Amino acid sequence: MGKFNMWMQRILYGRYGIDSLNKFLLTVSFVLIAAGLFYHGKILRIVTVMLLIYIYCRMFSRNHVMRARENQKFLEMTSDFRKNKGGSGSYRSGTGYGAGYGSYARAARPQKDKDHKILRCPTCGAKLRVPKGVGKINITCPHCNLKFIKKV
Numbered sequence: 087m088g089k090f091n092m093w094m095q096r097i098l099y100g101r102y103g104i105d106s107l108n109k110f111l112l113t114v115s116f117v118l119i120a121a122g123l124f125y126h127g128k129i130l131r132i133v134t135v136m137l138l139i140y141i142y143c144r145m146f147s148r149n150h151v152m153r154a155r156e157n158q159k160f161l162e163m164t165s166d167f168r169k170n171k172g173g174s175g176s177y178r179s180g181t182g183y184g185a186g187y188g189s190y191a192r193a194a195r196p197q198k199d200k201d202h203k204i205l206r207c208p209t210c211g212a213k214l215r216v217p218k219g220v221g222k223i224n225i226t227c228p229h230c231n232l233k234f235i236k237k238v
Contacts, residue, residue, distance in 0.1 A: 101146050102153040107160040111141050203238055 118134040147153050161168075205214045207227040214225060222237045 098146075100148055102144065102148070102150055104145055105153070105157045107157045108141055108144055110160070110164075111137060111144075115141065205236060205238075207232060208234060 115134055115137045118130060118137065122130050122134060144153055144156070199215075201218060202215050203218045205216055205225070206212070207214060207230060209232045210227060210230040212227055212229045214227060216223060216225060216236070216238055218238055220238055222235055224233060225236055226233050
């Protein structure tokens with residue numbers, strides 16, 4: 087199983103991945119496939135296959151900015167429905183951007199914290215949030231328990 091996972095990671099590296107729009111389209115395609123079990127229409131099969139091709143094209147795309155724009159428009163159009171549902175309905179904790187490695191276009195960026203500074207632990211490289219403007223402080227890394235002094 088490990089070789090398969092590594093192979094899949096190599097294929098998906100730099101690709102956009104799955105987002106809210108792809109999940110929705112995949113659900114619609116499953117509904118169309120289920121409907122095709124009862125109704126044997128040629129048009130239904132063509133629409134289902136075209137929809138699946140579009141889903142795969144979005145998922146394997148390297149154009150992160152364009153895919154994120156499409157997803158953002160989808161999220162804006164469905165925001166009323168998702169609010170009534172009680173959940174965000176989007177991938178990755180409600181942010182609504184793709185699962186690509188280092189996605190370039192993010193839907194909502196957090197506001198900059200003006201009262202704190204982010205430092206890195208010299209040993210393990212963990213991000214540490216410390217208050218600004220207090221001078222020299224003793225910092226203990228919660229990950230590796232290294233104690234060091236830093237001027238903030």
